[in-house]
Amino acid sequence: MSKALLSIRDTSKHFGTVRAVDEISLDIMENxxxxxxxxxxxxxxxxxxLLGGFEFPDSGSILLDGEDISRIPPxxxxxxxxxxxxxxxxxxxxxxxxxxxxxxxKLPRPEIDARVNExxxxxxxxxxxxxxxxxxxxxxRQRVALARALVKRPRLLLLDxxxxxxxxxxxxxxxxxxxxxxxxxxxxxxxxTHDQEEALVMADRIAILKDGQLLQCGSPHEIYEHxxxxxxxxxxxxxxxxPVHLSGKxxxxxxxxRISAAIPEGLTEGSEAVAxxxxxxxxxxxxxxxxxxxxxxxxxxxxxxxxxxxxxxxxSPQPVMVRLTADEAEGQPLSIGDDVTVGWSAENTRVFxx
Amino acid sequence: MADRRPIYLMSPALAWLTAFMVVPCLLILVxxxxxxxxxxxxxxxxxxxxxxxxxxxxxxxxxxxxxxxxGLAASIAVVIGxxxxxxxxxxxxRRQPILLFFAVLPFWSNYLVRTYAWIVLLNRExxxxxxxxxxxxxxxxxxxxxxxxxxxxxxxxxxxxxVILACYAPLSRLNTEIVEAxxxxxxxxxxxxxxxxxxxxxxxxxxxxxxxxVLSIGNFVTPALLGGGQFQMIGNLVYAQFLTANDWPFxxxxxxxxxxxxxxxxTLQTFxxxxxxxxxxxxx
Amino acid sequence: MADRSTQRxxxxxxxxxxxxxxxxxxxxxxxxxxEGGLPTAWTGFSVKWYGELLANNDILQAAFNTLIxxxxxxxxxxxxxxxLAIGVEIRRRNGRFLETIIFAPMIIPDIVLAIALLSFxxxxxxxxxxxxxxxxxxxxxxxxxxxxxxxxxxxxDWSIVEASADLGATTVxxxxxxxxxxxxxxxxxxxxxxxxxxxxEFIIAFFTAGAGRESITLPMQIFAMIRFGVTxxxxxxxxxxxxxxxxxxxLSQRLNRGGIPGQ
Numbered sequence: 001m002s003k004a005l006l007s008i009r010d011t012s013k014h015f016g017t018v019r020a021v022d023e024i025s026l027d028i029m030e031n032x033x034x035x036x037x038x039x040x041x042x043x044x045x046x047x048x049x050l051l052g053g054f055e056f057p058d059s060g061s062i063l064l065d066g067e068d069i070s071r072i073p074p075x076x077x078x079x080x081x082x083x084x085x086x087x088x089x090x091x092x093x094x095x096x097x098x099x100x101x102x103x104x105x106k107l108p109r110p111e112i113d114a115r116v117n118e119x120x121x122x123x124x125x126x127x128x129x130x131x132x133x134x135x136x137x138x139x140x141r142q143r144v145a146l147a148r149a150l151v152k153r154p155r156l157l158l159l160d161x162x163x164x165x166x167x168x169x170x171x172x173x174x175x176x177x178x179x180x181x182x183x184x185x186x187x188x189x190x191x192x193t194h195d196q197e198e199a200l201v202m203a204d205r206i207a208i209l210k211d212g213q214l215l216q217c218g219s220p221h222e223i224y225e226h227x228x229x230x231x232x233x234x235x236x237x238x239x240x241x242x243p244v245h246l247s248g249k250x251x252x253x254x255x256x257x258r259i260s261a262a263i264p265e266g267l268t269e270g271s272e273a274v275a276x277x278x279x280x281x282x283x284x285x286x287x288x289x290x291x292x293x294x295x296x297x298x299x300x301x302x303x304x305x306x307x308x309x310x311x312x313x314x315x316s317p318q319p320v321m322v323r324l325t326a327d328e329a330e331g332q333p334l335s336i337g338d339d340v341t342v343g344w345s346a347e348n349t350r351v352f353x354x
Numbered sequence: 355m356a357d358r359r360p361i362y363l364m365s366p367a368l369a370w371l372t373a374f375m376v377v378p379c380l381l382i383l384v385x386x387x388x389x390x391x392x393x394x395x396x397x398x399x400x401x402x403x404x405x406x407x408x409x410x411x412x413x414x415x416x417x418x419x420x421x422x423x424x425g426l427a428a429s430i431a432v433v434i435g436x437x438x439x440x441x442x443x444x445x446x447x448r449r450q451p452i453l454l455f456f457a458v459l460p461f462w463s464n465y466l467v468r469t470y471a472w473i474v475l476l477n478r479e480x481x482x483x484x485x486x487x488x489x490x491x492x493x494x495x496x497x498x499x500x501x502x503x504x505x506x507x508x509x510x511x512x513x514x515x516x517v518i519l520a521c522y523a524p525l526s527r528l529n530t531e532i533v534e535a536x537x538x539x540x541x542x543x544x545x546x547x548x549x550x551x552x553x554x555x556x557x558x559x560x561x562x563x564x565x566x567x568v569l570s571i572g573n574f575v576t577p578a579l580l581g582g583g584q585f586q587m588i589g590n591l592v593y594a595q596f597l598t599a600n601d602w603p604f605x606x607x608x609x610x611x612x613x614x615x616x617x618x619x620x621t622l623q624t625f626x627x628x629x630x631x632x633x634x635x636x637x638x
Numbered sequence: 639m640a641d642r643s644t645q646r647x648x649x650x651x652x653x654x655x656x657x658x659x660x661x662x663x664x665x666x667x668x669x670x671x672x673e674g675g676l677p678t679a680w681t682g683f684s685v686k687w688y689g690e691l692l693a694n695n696d697i698l699q700a701a702f703n704t705l706i707x708x709x710x711x712x713x714x715x716x717x718x719x720x721x722l723a724i725g726v727e728i729r730r731r732n733g734r735f736l737e738t739i740i741f742a743p744m745i746i747p748d749i750v751l752a753i754a755l756l757s758f759x760x761x762x763x764x765x766x767x768x769x770x771x772x773x774x775x776x777x778x779x780x781x782x783x784x785x786x787x788x789x790x791x792x793x794x795d796w797s798i799v800e801a802s803a804d805l806g807a808t809t810v811x812x813x814x815x816x817x818x819x820x821x822x823x824x825x826x827x828x829x830x831x832x833x834x835x836x837x838x839e840f841i842i843a844f845f846t847a848g849a850g851r852e853s854i855t856l857p858m859q860i861f862a863m864i865r866f867g868v869t870x871x872x873x874x875x876x877x878x879x880x881x882x883x884x885x886x887x888x889l890s891q892r893l894n895r896g897g898i899p900g901q
Binding site: 360361362363364366367368370371372374375376377378379381382385434437438440441442444445453455456457459460462463464465466467468469470471472473474475477479480481484511514515518543565568569572573574575578579589592593596597602605606609612613616620 | 644645647648649651652655656658659660662663665666669676677717718719721722724725726728729739740742743745746747749750751753754755756757758761773774776777780781784831834835837838840841845857860861864865867868872873876879880883884887891
Binding site for chain 1: 538550
């Protein structure tokens with residue numbers, strides 16, 4: 001993780017009046033597992049297609065190993081893409097699909113066969129080499145698509161919603177499997193996803209995109225704990241938002257309660273802002289914390305190891321979510337309709353100028 | 355509705371098809387094995403003479419000639435039709451239906467009129483000759499009407515819309531990501547076409563080819579109008595047996611061979627479609 | 639990825655193919671309005687050749703016969719074809735044999751069906767005439783109507799029939815208020831298609847019309863005229879026949895989006 005493998009510099013792509021990718025700059029390191037995260041229409045897929053060479057940027061440049069590749073067609077880039085639909089060739093067997101890219105490099109047959117077998121081994125599909133794609137399960141097809149791209153040993157592998165077509169259980173298995181395979185091949189991965197949980201689990205770093213712009217880029221921990229915008233805070237994980245306004249030197253909630261937190265620069269007297277806190281940062285043992293909020297329990301949901309409370313409070317237009325660990329909930333007789341007070345610390349409070 | 359017996363709804367139509375299609379066609383199969391009566395009628399004694407006559411060099415030659423003309427027409431129609439379908443499928447999605455509609459429209463209009471249009475163009479006082487004269491060409495022009503080429507042009511013209519339709523179907527279903535995947539794996543545009551697009555759209559080509567071939571080999575209108583009786587095709591031969599020579603058993607035997615060729619080709623086409631199977635699974 | 643030169647080539651192909659498809663017909667249309675009637679010189683716009691048609695009794699008789707054949711065969715085929723389509727789609731699981739029988743009239747070469755019917759009718763000693771043409775045209779027309787209606791039924795949500803019953807409607811009411819309104823556009827589209835096919839059909843009519851002049855249809859009349867060469871009257875007649883087909887088809891297409899069989 002020393003030098004940048006790929007540099008995206010002030011890159012833009014417009015479709016008519018839509019700015020699909022708007023002046024994005026990003027560096028991606030060697031051997032990194034990088035995630036482009038965003039809702040649909042955020043520009044993440046367009047950015048991926050620019051990297052793959054299926055679209056050319058209107059402005060800016062894309063450097064791979066310091067060389068501008070932004071106008072090189074896809075068949076001449078050492079970058080491969082695993083398509084969202086997998087795009088397996090239906091009239092070719094698994095082995096033929098995987099060999100296709102190597103045949104394009106005009107490699108000798110024995111080498112092609114050896115490399116196909118090797119990669120079939122790694123993805124554990126050696127027994128199915130002669131099957132056609134429509135005789136495979138969804139998970140198997142996904143592995144073949146991955147193998148077909150990996151066998152070319154690209155400098156960079158792009159994955160478009162790689163787990164999107166799989167069911168929930170298989171998805172969590174494949175998240176770890178993808179990491180294992182990435183490690184094994186030592187290839188840089190860029191994954192496009194709309195699933196924030198997936199990005200958090202797999203990626204070394206995450207870039208959050210919105211309306212074609214880069215909102216924030218950082219490690220999962222940074223993004224989760226220090227979101228820089230209200231959008232990023234709400235997009236990743238669950239977040240409680242309380243409307244506040246600045247009165248003197250403190251922030252006041254709608255129920256009149258005062259909270260202490262780092263006040264963002266430029267927030268002026270009387271102006272509105274939003275305070276945000278994660279559900280797991282709210283505690284029933286409120287005495288130890290400076291910030292407090294009182295409300296009535298409107299719902300209780302058990303989630304195995306933890307317990308989730310919904311609290312109706314004057315301070316928040318939406319129910320406040322509280323996540324208690326089993327230990328914390330132990331010995332607390334909680335029932336719907338009870339009044340409770342929860343507390344949290346100043347360090348765990350983020351304030352956004354909306 | 356499920357408890358009602360749908361067979362009641364279907365039976366009038368099925369009865370009609372049985373009486374006026376299945377039975378008459380079976381009749382043809384039987385008729386080919388009877389003897390021709392002395393005064394043109396049918397003598398109900400079993401014989402293989404008609405079948406043997408079909409393979410007589412004279413008639414076998416006509417079959418061969420018909421097959422060559424039909425094959426030529428089918429090949430040309432497939433090349434033009436595939437190119438047109440490919441071009442239409444490459445247009446913006448919202449324009450494709452209207453282009454396809456106008457490509458297919460002539461197919462549903464009068465066959466005779468469409469054939470006649472070529473007589474107007476090709477005849478000795480026709481438009482093409484007039485055009486050549488206007489451009490300053492003098493002297494005797496080669497006859498264009500009443501030639502084999504005229505027949506082939508007429509067949510291609512009449513059946514082209516169907517080929518466009520048949521080729522467009524698999525081309526439009528081709529997932530763009532499949533083509534992009536091939537490019538991504540290092541294939542050039544031409545290699546992608548040859549190894550991915552073409553094999554996946556073989557069913558359309560096969561359907562188009564078989565259709566034009568089958569309808570051409572049995573055609574008698576086009577050879578009669580554009581070939582001008584200069585040469586015979588199977589269709590004309592069958593026509594003659596029934597309406598002038600009055601040898602129905604021989605006509606029936608000829609038709610049987612025609613049907614056999616047709617069935618054989620349709621089987622081949624099904625085979626081609628199944629070989630390229632899976633092409634359907636990736637649609638959408 | 640679509641680079642400019644490829645795109646231009648594609649447009650060129652489309653333009654060339656459309657020119658090939660439409661120029662010959664357009665020439666015919668234009669010549670039918672040519673005063674002099676000859677293809678070699680334009681002597682002015684005139685509808686006089688259309689007037690000539692109206693004065694030709696053979697053509698009028700043939701047109702009248704065609705109308706009888708087309709209307710009668712369309713009515714019978716629409717009824718039978720629609721019922722067939724409903725029956726087939728309710729059953730859903732139909733054998734290959736049944737599907738072949740229903741599909742066959744659309745692909746069987748005309749000449750084969752024509753001689754089969756000719757043999758059939760003459761063996762039964764049926765006097766041939768307009769009625770035998772009608773019976774024969776119903777064979778392929780009902781298959782086309784069936785295929786148009788089936789295409790509509792394929793996207794028909796049968797649970798709305800059950801929903802109607804659940805809401806208290808009788809079977810007849812359900813048919814009248816739910817099924818028929820949903821199917822009407824497809825049935826009308828199928829009927830229009832059948833009508834044009836029948837108006838244009840030549841070979842089967844030619845073989846099943848019998849010997850008399852009195853049962854000649856328009857295509858048979860056109861065929862006979864074409865064999866004597868190019869005349870301005872045929873140009874005019876062709877233009878009329880083409881126009882009728884195109885209008886009926888455009889209507890059919892409008893009523894039933896994408897419903898032309900094979901599409």
